[in-house]
Amino acid sequence: MKTINLRYCYPYYTGDVFVEVSDEVAEAMVQSVREMYNYDRRTRYHKAFYSLDAFDWTEKYALEHSPSAEEIILLKEEQAAHEKLLAMLDEALSIITPMQARRVKGYNIRGLDFTRIAKEEGVDKSVVNRSVHRGLKCMREFYSRQQTE
Structure with a gap:
């Protein structure tokens, strides 16, 4: 007990x-x-x-969260457009200078900031900043030309 x-x-x-x-x-x-x-x-x-x-x-x-047929088609179209842009990425990187390509890859793909890229290459941060922005501008122009064709 x-x-x-x-x-x-x-x-x-x-x-x-x-x-x-x-x-x-x-x-x-x-x-x-x-x-x-x-x-x-x-x-x-x-x-x-x-x-x-x-x-x-x-x-x-x-129940509303299951996608409709129209949403599925739109999603597939968006994925196809995204895959097309990724397929053109190598070509877009080839039109800019190798140094710009290396810096753009470091900044956008590897996720490094401008300071770290500048330290690795032994240059000033502003040089890397201008180089990346010019490379991205050239790539944007390339993509816009490809989409109008």
């Missing part, structure tokens, strides 16, 4: 009330507290503070 304090189990008890219960009941109460704590923790983690059945709009909202 275990002795439990009802004040910890029931919030409306203001004073200590001790009751002896069997081991099975005590274990069931401990298990119940543990399950409630775990449920609250999962709810907070998954941010599931309401039931999907609580509101009429939740099911409709969840």
Whole structure:
């Protein structure tokens, strides 16, 4: 037999009330507290503070996220245009000087900033900045010429 304090189990008890219960009941109460704590923790983690059945709009909202046929076609067209631009990237990099190409790749592809590129090449940051911007301008002109053709 275990002795439990009802004040910890029931919030409306203001004073200590001790009751002896069997081991099975005590274990069931401990298990119940543990399950409630775990449920609250999962709810907070998954941010599931309401039931999907609580509101009429939740099911409709969840169903609206499947793309329509038109959206799928538009997405494929966008991907095709993106792949075409990537295919022309080598050609666009070949029209600028090798130094500009190296700096543009370092800045846009490798994610280096102008200061780091300048330090690697032993030049001033403003030189790298102008070189990258001129290279990108030439590449933009190349892409615009390709799209008009």
